[in-house]
Amino acid sequence: MKLSIVIRSYNEQAHIGKLMTGISQQTLQPFEVILVDSGSTDKTVEIALKMGARVVHIEKSEFTFGRALNVGCAAAQGDILVFASAHVYPEGRRWLENLIVPFADPRIALSYGKQRGGITNKYSEHRLFCKWFPRVSASPQTFYFCNNANCAIRRELWIENPYDETLTGLEDLAWAKRVMTLGWQIAYRADAGIVHIHDETWTNVRSRYRREAIAMKRIDPGQRLGLLEFARLLPEHIARDSYAAARDSVLHRKFFEIVLFRFNQLFGTWQGFRDRSDLSSELANRFYYPPRKNDPKAVDPINDEPIDYKLLTGDLTR
Template sequence: MTISAVIRAYNEGEHLGRLLTGLERQTVAVDEVVVVDSGSSDDTVAIARAHGCRVVPIAKEEFTFGRSLNFGCDAAKGDLLLIVSAHVYPVYETYVQHMISPFDDRDTAIAYGRQVGDHRTKFSETRIMRKWFPEQSIRNQSHPFSNNANAIIRKDVWSQLRYDEQLTGLEDLDLAKRALSLGMRLDYVAEAPVVHVHEETWSTIRNRYRREAIAYKRIMNEEQFSAREAVFLAGVNIMSDYYHAVRHGELLGHLIDIPSFRVAQFLGAVEGFRTDPTMSQSLLRRFYYPDLRRPRSTADLGTPIDYADSTGSNL
């Protein structure tokens, strides 16, 4: 099977070079890289072309998350479409090898991989990643959670379903839900981690959760998610974050950013749901309830990529 990497990018010159270097160092090579650029004014396009990528432009006024991915997937020639955010980078040289492994089973339509943070990641965001992306793989996952910052899909499945171009986010969850309804298989691959770099302000965190809630209420229309529940969950998560920060000896460094992040998260969610406050309870826990499990070692996943010795741009 041939593999195309599809990357959405807008002013990602600071991060894109590291991702492309990581892809070039894989034990299993991708056959092409397609970068969908939505009008970058920095050196994003120059970096992409220097690494041999095919650049597909999309006008800013045409951009939606789903439409930009459809542009890239249309242009891609591979049997498998590896979809990655421009501000992630693989941890191990075996990343692509692990991402394609579920597709030995013809029933597998979509897979998504693990995400972790780095020193730039806010404490609460790190805990969210541990909740959403556990250290154990899930074969034949029963619920439609997926994430296009680190995902892979058969091109024929994408051609059949395509991403919803009207959604304000969560186009990955929407397509996965439709795939599961048709009896297709969704896998989670913990052995294929990427570092997801999030450097957001309070307002951008709030806006991210707001637009995702707007999308979520359109995709899932089951149980209610009230303002009272949001306040309760914000408090629970703040206390849980403080508890874990104390355990790790990091409380003083996060006294302010923990409540700031959680307030932005839940305020944005309430704003997104206030006109039609519905949320699936089965996924509400995955999105918002704290994870109290202890992490386990994953030292046997492969050889970490050494980015320090690279001469690529913006590493």
């Protein structure tokens, strides 16, 4: 089974070297690494080339998430296409090995892995990652949630089902939904973990969730977040995050950050939907609702060999 890794990038010089280092430390080495760059003006391309990536370019004005993926997939030669954001890095040496395990089942079209945040991620986003990417693997998974920051698909399926280039986001969910309607299955691997770095302004947080809600309306017209639901969910999220922060002894430092993140997340989502309907599906529950309980004893599964990035790169950040 030949693997191609496709990375989308724009001005990621602060992160691309760490991702490439993590790839070089994998127990299973890819056939190729392809960087799809949409007009970086920093040293992203230079670093990637120096570390062995093949670079293809698209114009910044032509960028969409789906188009960048399609360009990378078209350039790839692997049987399995692995997608990674340029601002992620693997937690351990068996990331790739664990991520592709589900493809031993010929019914699996897509496999995606766990994500956790770094030190610059907002406290509430750490909570989101734990909810979106739980500690227990699922193969097959019963609904079409996935994420292309840490994902793999069969190239043969992409050839017949390219990514939607017109969506403002969530092209991964649209693709997963489509192949599931064709009878394929998707899998989640909790032991294929990456660290996903975000350091966004509040405007960027709000814009990201607005963009994704606009896309969700097209992917699943039944999904909505109305004003009353916004008003109900906001204090519930803040209360649950605050409880967790108090348990972690950081509430005094994180409370206003929690309030601002949850407001911008839900306000952006409301802006994207702009009307109201019931949120009852398992997918909507994964996206919008807080977890039912906090488990301070829960830990992520360990089935990997950690990569010591400090030793390899001198990088003291996470």
